[in-house]
Amino acid sequence: MSTLAQQEFCITLSDLASFMEIPSSEVKKKAEVVLQKKIRSPWLLPEEVRSLLLSEGYVYPRKVISVQMLKGGVAKTTSVLNMGLRAAMYGARVLFVDLDQQANLSFALGVEDESLPVWVDIAEKRKSIEECVRFVEPHVDLIPSSLNNSVLDRVLLNSNRNWAQIVKTPLEKIKHRYDLILIDTAPALSAVNTAVTVASDEVILPVNPDKFAFLGLHKNLSELEDIKRDFELNFSKKILFTKFDGRENTSHELLQRCIEDFEDSLMKGYIRTSSEVKNTVRSGKSLFAGKSPVKADYDFVTREMLGFV
Ligand SMILES: Nc1ncnc2c1ncn2[C@@H]1O[C@H](COP(=O)(O)OP(=O)(O)OP(=O)(O)O)[C@@H](O)[C@H]1O
Numbered sequence: 001m002s003t004l005a006q007q008e009f010c011i012t013l014s015d016l017a018s019f020m021e022i023p024s025s026e027v028k029k030k031a032e033v034v035l036q037k038k039i040r041s042p043w044l045l046p047e048e049v050r051s052l053l054l055s056e057g058y059v060y061p062r063k064v065i066s067v068q069m070l071k072g073g074v075a076k077t078t079s080v081l082n083m084g085l086r087a088a089m090y091g092a093r094v095l096f097v098d099l100d101q102q103a104n105l106s107f108a109l110g111v112e113d114e115s116l117p118v119w120v121d122i123a124e125k126r127k128s129i130e131e132c133v134r135f136v137e138p139h140v141d142l143i144p145s146s147l148n149n150s151v152l153d154r155v156l157l158n159s160n161r162n163w164a165q166i167v168k169t170p171l172e173k174i175k176h177r178y179d180l181i182l183i184d185t186a187p188a189l190s191a192v193n194t195a196v197t198v199a200s201d202e203v204i205l206p207v208n209p210d211k212f213a214f215l216g217l218h219k220n221l222s223e224l225e226d227i228k229r230d231f232e233l234n235f236s237k238k239i240l241f242t243k244f245d246g247r248e249n250t251s252h253e254l255l256q257r258c259i260e261d262f263e264d265s266l267m268k269g270y271i272r273t274s275s276e277v278k279n280t281v282r283s284g285k286s287l288f289a290g291k292s293p294v295k296a297d298y299d300f301v302t303r304e305m306l307g308f309v
């Protein structure tokens with residue numbers, strides 16, 4: 001279903017070597033012992049990486065993470081996509097959930113069929129969640145979105161049932177199959193996004209270097225606090241600085257303000273700006289197969305998300 005070649009979904013031995021801080025030849029040797037076979041390719045499949053890292057004592061988290069920001073264009077979808085794909089390359093079992101009716105995440109993963117069932121079909125009990133899951137690649141599944149989800153807010157608010165549980169309750173049924181469930185959202189403070197927050201163990205808020213994104217971040221954080229209190233939730237909040245441009249003062253100033261204002265919740269890694277990011281999402285090519293400097297940025301924040309740092 002995906003337009004990506006299989007090896008674009010795999011981590012290279014040399015990337016694993018720099019992660020494990022040992023030479024590639026050592027990684028290969030360790031993998032051959034764990035997998036009990038000769039490794040002939042310069043990469044490992046997700047399930048192979050999983051066996052290797054488990055044998056090295058790494059523990060995969062079990063989390064529902066949503067990426068939210070009421071301001072548009074701050075790299076929510078780009079971050080969900082790249083962090084999810086990279087996590088799968090590190091052996092995590094990933095479910096993407098696209099809850100933005102723009103369906104950019106679904107398109108980027110090569111799922112463009114408007115007739116596929118989406119979350120509104122789950123909410124209206126036409127489909128089970130299992131029927132909405134699409135296989136993308138080994139370790140990567142997707143519940144796609146489409147314009148049909150644009151009525152989801154109204155459906156939730158008109159429903160007599162407990163609308164705020166409409167994301168959490170169905171996910172409970174399939175949660176055990178995944179390490180990470182990553183939810184991409186529309187730029188809004190909507191009922192759907194409240195239901196997403198109720199389902200989240202962690203909310204990542206991308207912010208980029210412009211004044212409006214920064215104002216949006218403050219507004220979004222206070223909204224999340226209200227939801228936390230009203231629904232007695234316990235999720236954590238992480239801020240991810242994106243589109244950092246080292247040549248621009250605004251980037252330095254706003255990153256500094258984020259460090260001062262949100263020291264505890266700011267992710268250690270940040271994402272630099274790069275024209276290649278646009279191209280990878282559009283062409284369905286993996287960022288990790290190329291040489292973009294942003295590859296290292298998303299690699300680092302993925303490790304942070306996995307607790308592998
Ligand atoms: N690091 C980056 N460098 C340069 N461009 C980027 C970077 N990250 C994202 N972009 C570009 O910025 C635009 C917005 O990104 P993206 O669609 O991920 O944002 P979004 O927050 O999901 O937007 P929306 O709110 O509309 O859903 C896209 O064209 C994307 O290719």
Ligand SMILES: [Mg+2]
Nearest residue numbers: 076077100104
């Ligand atoms: Mg988006």
